[in-house]
Amino acid sequence: HKWLLRASVAPTPVTALLHAVAVVKAGVFAVTRLTWYGYGPALLRGSWAQYLVMGVAIFTIVYGSSKALRTKHLKRRLAWSTISNLSYVLLGVTTLTTAGLAAGMVHMIFHAVLKITLFFCVGAIHYKLHRDFVPDVEGCGVLMPIVFGCFATASLGLMGVPPLAGFTSKWMLATSAVGLGEWIGYLAAAALILSALLTALYLMQIVLLAFFPRQNRQLTVRVPRQARRDPGIRMTLPLITLSVGSVALGLGANALVGTIQTLLGA
Secondary structure (H helix, E strand, C coil): CHHHHHHHHCCHHHHHHHHHCCHHHHHHHHHHHHHHHHHCHHHHCCCHHHHHHHHHHHHHHHHHHHHHHHCCEHHHHHHHHHHHHHHHHHHHHHCCCHHHHHHHHHHHHHHHHHHHHHHHHHHHHHHHHCCCEHHHHCCCCCCCHHHHHHHHHHHHHHHCCCCCHHHHHHHHHHHHHHCCCCHHHHHHHHHHHHHHHHHHHHHHHHHHHHHCCCCCCCCCCCCCHHHCCCCCHHHHHHHHHHHHHHHHHHHCHHHHHHHHHHHHCC
16 A cells, blocks of 8 residues: 555556556456465355455455545545555455456456546646645636546446446445355445445545535635636547546446356356
8 A cells, every 4th residue: 555655646647557457456366366266266265364355355445445535635545545446356356256256357347447537637637737635626626627527427436326337346246245144244245335435525525625615715726827727638538538438337337247247157
């Protein structure tokens, strides 16, 4: 968790690549390969090793979300969100059921699209307004409606609001955990619910501040007149494409889930 936060100082495209696709997902994928195709679920199921790693994943889900809520820096807040959501995937893997594995793989895909959208939006805010902290975006939704609209769409998806992308994967994770029929599965479902609430708080705080500033509240930082608009088409087009893609993934989630289950032999 320390190196990932330090990596937030990198340029936004690099940070988005680190958090959404390349490095962090490679680690989770390696853990999945080792767990399922190295040791095998039959060897680990019901052992102390399963409960230990599953318990750590449950703790990290809640801890990462709570730290994100307390962090004011935009990119670091999203970094803590990444830490929490990676443990969503690990939770599915450590259930050692094909349903949980499929849920983890689905969430890995959904999180990649949603998180890269959020990071691109934060990068656009930094580029136009030179603002990097949550309180400083207050009232900026009117200045950059496309950027903050895309941010709101991706936020709702990551929160798990139906029928957007995150809902399907989180529902699958919760049902696979409860399907274990053990106390740790119920604890995992409770952690997912609590994390969803914390996710709503740390993401919608940004959206509500941007679009609904407090009464008689002036912008905390003066914004040059030439910066009071959305960035050019080269920055807004990827944001719109990713936002539309995340909505399409949510609406077509059943097809993706079916494909992954077929590949996994579920």
